[in-house]
Structures are given as structure tokens and as C-alpha cells.
Amino acid sequence: MTQKDVYHTITVSPAPVLFKVKNSKFFGYAYPVSNEATIKSHLERLKEEHHKARHWCYAYQIGNEDQTFRFSDDGEPNNSAGLPIYRQIQSFGVTNILIVVVRYFGGIKLGVGGLINAYKSTAQLTLEHCQIITKTIQTTYLISFAYTDINKVMRIIKEKNLEVINQKLELNCEITISVRKKDSNMVFNLFDGLYGVQIKKLNSDNIQ
Template identity: 55%
Template sequence: MEKDTYKTLAAPGEETLFKEKNSKFFGYAYPVNSEDEVKAVLEELRKQHNQARHWCYAWQLGTEHIQYRANDDGEPNNSAGMPIYGQIQSFDVTNVLVVVVRYFGGVKLGVGGLISAYRTSAQMALEASEIIEKTIDVHFTLQFGYQNMNKVMRVIKEKNLDIVSQKMEMDCEIVVATRKNNAPTVLEALQNLYEIEVKTS
């Protein structure tokens, strides 16, 4: 069976601080679900650390179709964003943003020193976060007449499905979720119900 779980952060981690030759590196890790969330977090951190020199970061989104970005924010090429992204990969987490804010301390670290400092800071930020495992879910939208409510509810209970949302009017619509590996058997059970329309989303 293919893997249908992934690891992510339960909540934003604690701020961490790494010092190297008078430079200060503040590390942050956040759970994120979209690029808009990434932008909002970065804006907040730029306000919070408006005296800093660099706000370097990496993020990864998705479980099956992975998107990621690594940004050096003015540091030498691949000396900041990629070492941060490397830590996201080594912790095997996704839907996560790691930001390292640098205050320059007057002493140049060189590219090797920067890579090491950003890597360490990202590692500390992820270690200061609670990492949890979640299932990759498949959603089904069920549309049916009110008279079929009991049938639908019985399958939801039997198959232990999560109800994501429901609209109960003359016609009912319920969105349910199940982990990916259970989806084929759940779909079959739902399709066996008479007078119920099932869409996979």
C-alpha cells in the first residue's frame, strides 16, 4: 500500500536564536497551507524585525504534488534558502515555512559559514516545533434527497468517515473525508447506495 500520511507542524514553533561571530539568526517554523499564508507570515516577521538585514526562508506545500521555494533574500546564491530547505527535507515535513532572520554583526561569515549558520538555525526552529502525522484525505461530495438521509448516515458511521460540511435543505449535500488508502472501498460503498450522487473532489 502506498503511504497515505505526511508529517507537518501542529502549530508555529518557538522562536530560536543562533549566534555566529556577532551575527544573530532568529529561526521560525510555521504550518502553512497556501502561498498567501506564506506571504502573510513574512510580512509580519519583516515588521517585527524591521532592523534586520536578511529574511531568508524556504517553504514546501503539498503531499503528492510538491511545490517548494527557497529564497536567499540578498545573501550569496544558495547560501541561505537551500540550506533551510534541506532541513525541511531532512525532517520530512510538508505544508511548512521556515524563516531565518539575520542581523549582521559586522563580521563576514563567508559562504561556508552562512550555509552552516542557516542550516543550524533552520534545524533549531524545526526541533522547537511539534511535528505531527496527518493522513492524506480524499473528499467525496454526496447529494441526495432527504428521504435517503438514514442510508447515507449509516455508511458514514460504518466507514468512520469525517463530515467536512453539510447542507440540509430539500436536497441534502454532505462532504465527507477518508484517508486515501480507504478511499476505493468507501467509494464503492457510497456508489452502491441507490438515489445518491457521489462526486470525488
């Protein structure tokens, strides 16, 4: 079974979008994010920029296989704002993203149904303005061996066209390689089967 090793995300924030209904204004923002500290920073900046707004509702999703998500109604009726935003993130199939919808109240109540539609529409417009790209999940390995074994190690690296991201070629050698996740087990087994060669996974799967 082939492992999934790609996902969809954004790398730049598009210009904000504006959705209007019954005098209320909804500004939509999208940010590439990888941790909650960055999310907090974006929210604080938007609250300063739009200090006269009534609500700053948002949803985010972080991670690839193990995903973390959260959404907030920020004072709007329960599940009328954050959840519709999050459902658009799911619909577009993106991760490592924060969507914030800033609302200026126009004096006319929209009702729960109207709010759901407004927040959904703003999030959808925001995502449509994003440049969504595909990224690859990589696995990083450290290969350790004696210099006398360098030829057999380098032969595999060359044959499999592996990316070397760091190397120390001395009496005791170390080479760090980056491998697409779907190829990681195959590559691990190739080096693990070599006498005198040790291979270990350096960290959690990362992106490229």
C-alpha cells in the same frame, strides 16, 4: 498498493531560536502556512520587527502529494542560505511550513561555507523546537439518493463508521461524508454499486 494519506507539519509557531557565530546573530522562525499570501504576510511582519537586520532568508514547502516549494538567499551568496534552510525542511519531512532566518551582520565575514553552516544550524534548531504532528489526508464525497434508499445508504455509513459532515434528508437526500484517502476508493465503490445512489468527489483531498 496502500495510498499514503498522512503527512507531517506544525500547527503552532515555536518561540524563535538564536544562533550566534563570529558576532553575527541568526534568529530562526517557523510558521504553519497553507498559501503564499500567508507567507508574504509573515515575511513583511518580520522585516518590520527586525528592520535593522541585514538579511531575511527563508524557505517554504506547501502541499502534500503535489508540493510547492521556494527558497530565498535574500542577498547572501547564491545557495548559501535559502537552500540549506530548505534542505532541513526536507530532512525533517515536513510540509505546509515556512522557515525564516533573520541575520544581523556582526562585522566579520563568514565565507560561503560558514554561511551555509550557520543557516543550516539555525533552521535545524528551529525545527527541533517545533512540535511536529501527523495529519490525515481526507477525501470528501457527496452522496445523492431518494429518501426511499436511505436505509441502504445509512447501513454502509454505520458499518464503515464514516464521518458525516453534512446531510439533507428530504424527498431527495444528500449526505456529505469525509473519508481517509486510503479508504476512499473502497468507499466510493460501495456507494457507486448501489442502484439509485449517486456519489461524487466534492473537492481536492483535504486535511484533518
